[in-house]
Amino acid sequence: MEYVISVLLSGISVGGQYALIAIGYTLVYGILRLINFAHGDVFMVAGLMGIYLTATLPIPAALVLVVILTVVLGFTIERVAYKPLREAPRMSVMISAIGVSYLLQNTATYVTGGQPMTYPVIPFLSDTVNVAGTQTKWVVILTPFLVLALVVALSLLINRTKIGMAMRAVSKDFETSRLMGIKINSVISVTFIIGSALAAIGSILFFTNYPAITPTAGAMPGLKAFVAAVFGGIGSIPGAVIGAFLIGICETIIKGLPSSWDVSVFSDAFTFALLIVILVFKPQGLFVEAATDKV
Amino acid sequence: MANALHLENVTMQFGGVVSVNNLTLDVPEHKIIALIGPNGAGKTTAFNCITGVYQPTNGLIEFMGKPMVRNHPSGKAAKAYKGENADKYISEPVLSPTPDQITGLGIARTFQNIRLWKSMTVFENVLIAKHLRAKQNVFSATFRGNLAEENRMREETMELLAEQGLDGYKDELAVSLPYGLQRRLEIARALATDPTLLLLDEPAAGMNPQETAELADFVRDIRKKYDLTVFLIEHHMDLVMNISDYIYVIDFGSEIAQGKPEEVQNNQQVIEAYLGISEEEAV
Amino acid sequence: MKQKRNILPTLTCITVLLLLVILLENISSFIPGLPQIFQPTSPLFTVLKKAAVYSLVAVSMNLLNGFTGLFSLGQAGFMLLGAYTYAILTVPASEKAQVYYLFGGCAFDFSLVDMFEGIFGTSGFGAALSMVLACLIALILAGCVAGFFAYLIGIPVLRLKSDYLAIATLGFAEILRAIFQWQKLGPVTNGANMIKGFPTFSSFNITDASGNVLLRLSTFVPFLISSLCIIVIVLLINSSYGRAFKSIRDDEIAAEAMGVSLFKHKMLSFVISSFFAGVGGALFAMYVANAQAKAFTSVMTYEILLIVVIGGIGSVSGSVLATFLYVACSEWWLRFLDSEQYIGGFKVPLLRNGFRMVVFSVVIMVIVLFFSQGIMGNREINIGALLKKRSVKTDKAERKE
Numbered sequence: 001m002e003y004v005i006s007v008l009l010s011g012i013s014v015g016g017q018y019a020l021i022a023i024g025y026t027l028v029y030g031i032l033r034l035i036n037f038a039h040g041d042v043f044m045v046a047g048l049m050g051i052y053l054t055a056t057l058p059i060p061a062a063l064v065l066v067v068i069l070t071v072v073l074g075f076t077i078e079r080v081a082y083k084p085l086r087e088a089p090r091m092s093v094m095i096s097a098i099g100v101s102y103l104l105q106n107t108a109t110y111v112t113g114g115q116p117m118t119y120p121v122i123p124f125l126s127d128t129v130n131v132a133g134t135q136t137k138w139v140v141i142l143t144p145f146l147v148l149a150l151v152v153a154l155s156l157l158i159n160r161t162k163i164g165m166a167m168r169a170v171s172k173d174f175e176t177s178r179l180m181g182i183k184i185n186s187v188i189s190v191t192f193i194i195g196s197a198l199a200a201i202g203s204i205l206f207f208t209n210y211p212a213i214t215p216t217a218g219a220m221p222g223l224k225a226f227v228a229a230v231f232g233g234i235g236s237i238p239g240a241v242i243g244a245f246l247i248g249i250c251e252t253i254i255k256g257l258p259s260s261w262d263v264s265v266f267s268d269a270f271t272f273a274l275l276i277v278i279l280v281f282k283p284q285g286l287f288v289e290a291a292t293d294k295v
Numbered sequence: 296m297a298n299a300l301h302l303e304n305v306t307m308q309f310g311g312v313v314s315v316n317n318l319t320l321d322v323p324e325h326k327i328i329a330l331i332g333p334n335g336a337g338k339t340t341a342f343n344c345i346t347g348v349y350q351p352t353n354g355l356i357e358f359m360g361k362p363m364v365r366n367h368p369s370g371k372a373a374k375a376y377k378g379e380n381a382d383k384y385i386s387e388p389v390l391s392p393t394p395d396q397i398t399g400l401g402i403a404r405t406f407q408n409i410r411l412w413k414s415m416t417v418f419e420n421v422l423i424a425k426h427l428r429a430k431q432n433v434f435s436a437t438f439r440g441n442l443a444e445e446n447r448m449r450e451e452t453m454e455l456l457a458e459q460g461l462d463g464y465k466d467e468l469a470v471s472l473p474y475g476l477q478r479r480l481e482i483a484r485a486l487a488t489d490p491t492l493l494l495l496d497e498p499a500a501g502m503n504p505q506e507t508a509e510l511a512d513f514v515r516d517i518r519k520k521y522d523l524t525v526f527l528i529e530h531h532m533d534l535v536m537n538i539s540d541y542i543y544v545i546d547f548g549s550e551i552a553q554g555k556p557e558e559v560q561n562n563q564q565v566i567e568a569y570l571g572i573s574e575e576e577a578v
Numbered sequence: 579m580k581q582k583r584n585i586l587p588t589l590t591c592i593t594v595l596l597l598l599v600i601l602l603e604n605i606s607s608f609i610p611g612l613p614q615i616f617q618p619t620s621p622l623f624t625v626l627k628k629a630a631v632y633s634l635v636a637v638s639m640n641l642l643n644g645f646t647g648l649f650s651l652g653q654a655g656f657m658l659l660g661a662y663t664y665a666i667l668t669v670p671a672s673e674k675a676q677v678y679y680l681f682g683g684c685a686f687d688f689s690l691v692d693m694f695e696g697i698f699g700t701s702g703f704g705a706a707l708s709m710v711l712a713c714l715i716a717l718i719l720a721g722c723v724a725g726f727f728a729y730l731i732g733i734p735v736l737r738l739k740s741d742y743l744a745i746a747t748l749g750f751a752e753i754l755r756a757i758f759q760w761q762k763l764g765p766v767t768n769g770a771n772m773i774k775g776f777p778t779f780s781s782f783n784i785t786d787a788s789g790n791v792l793l794r795l796s797t798f799v800p801f802l803i804s805s806l807c808i809i810v811i812v813l814l815i816n817s818s819y820g821r822a823f824k825s826i827r828d829d830e831i832a833a834e835a836m837g838v839s840l841f842k843h844k845m846l847s848f849v850i851s852s853f854f855a856g857v858g859g860a861l862f863a864m865y866v867a868n869a870q871a872k873a874f875t876s877v878m879t880y881e882i883l884l885i886v887v888i889g890g891i892g893s894v895s896g897s898v899l900a901t902f903l904y905v906a907c908s909e910w911w912l913r914f915l916d917s918e919q920y921i922g923g924f925k926v927p928l929l930r931n932g933f934r935m936v937v938f939s940v941v942i943m944v945i946v947l948f949f950s951q952g953i954m955g956n957r958e959i960n961i962g963a964l965l966k967k968r969s970v971k972t973d974k975a976e977r978k979e
Binding site for chain 1: 643649734735737738740741742744745746748749750752753755756757759760761762770876877880881883884887891930931932933935936938939940942943946947950
Binding site: 346347348393394395396398399403404406410411412413414415419422423424425426427428429431433436437438439441445448484485487488 | 810813814817818819821822824825827828829831832833834835836837838839840841846850892956
């Protein structure tokens with residue numbers, strides 16, 4: 001029983017962290033129809049910044065700075081690597097995203113010297129707590145609540161504010177929105193800012209509970225978060241969050257299966273198998289209505 | 296006279312919108328039949344149902360006397376279905392061939408908003424359409440066991456181009472041609488698939504009066520030469536009245552009139568459907 | 579016709595190139611005292627071998643992404659299948675106990691090398707012939723296995739649109755990687771450990787009885803195999819099927835309306851591309867002298883994709899050219915960036931391990947952003963046209979034929 005609780009707890013927590021990344025994917029895809037392959041690496045860079053900044057600054061200041069710098073990074077990537085390709089075929093933008101991902105990973109290798117870096121102990125988050133007889137870290141308990149709060153805030157932003165309305169309009173019809181005088185570029189920038197900020201928060205939560213950061217540490221959580229976004233129906237924030245929790249839980253369950261089965265190697269593969277099943281049977285995701293192309 | 300194409304109770308519904316409603320029509324062999332109607336009447340959707348781009352929500356389409364497409368609303372679509380005859384085809388098996396299978400049966404089409412292959416030359420655009428009837432498999436094609444056939448395909452392509460007066464543009468990129476010639480190239484490409492029924496979707500759109508007049512003769516010529524049946528959508532009333540043997544008029548997806556050109560021209564309902572749009576605007 | 583005229587000069591050029599490769603790798607044994615670069619251990623030959631292997635993979639990816647317009651990111655997965663197929667089939671039984679020691683030997687003792695040696699003998703010419711035949715058949719089978727899996731995977735995923743296809747194929751590659759690392763399959767795949775002991779490129783060097791190299795062929799072999807495969811791909815691209823692929827790339831709806839079966843042609847392109855990726859994977863295993871699942875990550879696919887982009891999406895010669903440039907830069911020319919350098923007494927800043935890849939990825943980004951056509955765009959280097967000016971005579975003679 002304790003075992004089940006501990007698996008569930010950590011599953012929910014991992015899921016929450018994926019959810020924060022998945023929102024970034026789903027927002028960007030909703031607006032640009034771009035799988036932002038670099039998003040997972042932005043997440044990794046946020047983790048590294050956390051390490052370097054906490055080494056020199058007081059922790060609260062460092063964490064705030066991590067979020068700000070990640071936002072700047074996300075914003076810059078969009079302006080430099082995606083904006084010039086606005087009129088280019090979708091494939092070019094995706095290749096550019098892959099290029100950015102490659103660049104971020106290589107830069108991280110250069111800066112860290114390729115060594116795995118350990119995330120600092122953040123007071124309170126890393127403290128242990130006893131839940132129903134299981135020892136766990138505060139971050140595990142806190143993550144789902146934080147995620148829910150952020151999702152509520154984001155939903156309010158999207159449904160109640162002017163910029164939110166613009167975002168919804170752009171994701172429905174890019175061209176028409178532009179003709180109607182919506183400043184496309186600022187909407188896209190806001191999207192990237194939100195996505196990066198959430199990725200930064202996600203990185204703090206994720207890496208607190210993770211042995212070490214390597215330059216490729218962002219790629220896999222990134223891809224999983226994307227799968228979560230697809231699962232929930234890309235463009236839908238609640239969908240992405242539900243998808244992320246589900247993937248997080250399933251993954252922890254697989255990792256927790258008896259070691260004699262030796263299936264933990266499939267914890268990543270499972271996500272992709274899920275992705276393919278969804279793409280084949282319900283390509284629009286679970287929470288979005290189908291649309292037809294015009295000939 | 297036998298029908299090349301026969302539509303029966305064809306309904307196409309997208310979500311809550313009925314684009315084609317219970318359409319029944321006949322296209323007799325060797326005739327030129329027109330489908331007209333105001334913008335948004337569902338003409339192109341009807342074409343897309345015939346050519347397999349869309350699967351109609353309900354109805355039957357026969358080609359050369361054989362059922363080719365058949366469907367009835369089922370599942371979610373059945374609940375949302377607003378059209379008629381929902382039960383008529385319910386006991387018959389669903390038929391939904393892909394567009395290439397339909398082209399294989401002998402129906403070729405052109406597109407309203409020209410769809411030529413952009414990166415390819417005029418010559419290649421037609422040559423690719425010959426691929427459908429080629430007998431080679433991927434090995435014989437790769438290892439050149441098919442040179443005789445390949446050469447024959449190339450010769451036939453040249454003939455088609457010459458016939459359309461396009462042979463001078465053979466090595467130009469298809470998209471660099473003037474608009475009128477692009478439309479002709481689309482027709483040449485459709486002919487390269489050896490069709491018995493040719494569907495033309497607004498072949499005169501964007502053409503000047505001179506080109507339109509030439510087009511009328513041209514359509515008649517190819518109809519004769521290739522022993523075709525022609526079914527066309529057109530807004531140019533001059534052209535339609537000039538070349539059609541019979542006309543169907545639809546509005547809001549439903550048929551509102553049919554008949555010989557002169558009958559349709561004087562039909563009150565047709566005039567009303569077009570009312571408010573002067574002839575210049577309709578063109 | 580037009581095509582026939584182009585083929586002969588191209589073939590001549592490739593033959594000359596192959597002969598030059600043989601000459602290049604053996605020149606140091608004929609003329610002593612040549613600079614280090616001509617020695618067999620020089621980075622030149624590493625680059626040439628690796629580039630020969632990668633160029634095949636890049637061209638196979640271009641067939642799919644550039645010529646058929648299917649944005650697939652599964653290349654590493656199919657290479658993995660090819661590499662393992664090749665490795666498992668050619669490790670001699672005598673080596674198996676040692677390679678698979680963690681699993682108490684391999685699940686099956688079959689080896690193509692042993693099979694042929696059983697027929698042709700284990701020494702001298704018989705052994706050489708056995709090795710060549712075994713490698714050849716294993717390479718073909720490597721391609722077939724990759725192609726077969728591509729067929730199975732293609733049934734569900736080829737219906738997907740551009741970016742979903744990309745992520746689904748990437749996912750399949752990751753699944754394959756996990757399966758091949760599964761310890762339960764250890765007796766076949768050696769789990770997460772590498773398989774080695776199979777014939778590599780240097781096995782093709784001709785030696786005398788005491789093991790002294792008489793004629794080096796270790797660079798020639800990958801060149802030969804890659805060239806043959808690329809020639810086949812080019813022939814395919816210029817055939818009726820290749821044109822049909824391009825029509826799908828340009829406009830799917832028009833292609834379908836003109837009778838090109840989307841499913842059939844996408845599948846053909848996918849299977850053929852994967853076949854050659856599988857052969858490429860087997861060659862890669864020969865190049866690194868081992869097969870290990872963890873080498874075939876999505877980063878490898880990205881690398882190949884970037885090569886294709888640099889060369890020009892839709893250009894075979896561009897892909898080949900880009901591969902050689904890319905590999906030469908990453909393995910050789912930019913190496914100096916990874917270690918401290920002094921100009922005069924001045925220490926150049928920033929240079930240390932990893933800087934090469936940073937510079938490299940910046941260059942790639944610049945190409946992606948500002949030269950999106952790549953080196954060649956969708957044009958080809960036309961050797962026929964290049965030679966025309968100089969050899970009008972031969973050209974005429976060919977036309978008579």
